[in-house]
Amino acid sequence: MGSVARAAVDQKLAVAKRCSHEGVLCGAKAAAVASVAAAVPTLACSRMLPWARGNLNATAQALIISTIAGAAFFIVADKTVLALARKNSFKEG
Template sequence: MTRNPTIASPNEERASESKNSVREAVREGFKTAAIAGAVAAVPTLIGCRTIPWAKANLNYTAQALIISAASIAGFFITADRTILGNARGNTIGKHDRSP
């Protein structure tokens, strides 16, 4: 086993925690985006085939925008909540030390 000749920075642990937090947020965001896209696609596509107003006014681009807006919103809301939750947990865990 070889040893690393470099000395770790004191901030290296925080940077590693930050990268893990972002990875977790992206993973959770993609899961939510996939679910939100599927949930938004079904009523949008069915509605555009059966409701006369939607059939006349919502072309394929509009349908795609509705579905992608739901996916994008789900991704960013979930990723933001995950990052803030991890940051809150890290802050409370490090600074709430009662004697």
């Protein structure tokens, strides 16, 4: 490969790394917000509602909260990476 081609590949790799890093940061922020937003009603229901008090132990509560946080992370990270990739492809094209 020539030096021009290698520079273009290196530039594309740097853009891809930046996009993925921004996706991870946005996903982590969304996961933190989603876990708080899920924890409040989950814990409140498990203390107040008789059915939830009897059927949702600590493991079930943690599973509900972590599932929502994980889903929020992956959805936001994926949308962020795709949006940045789309924006960068229009710049180069």
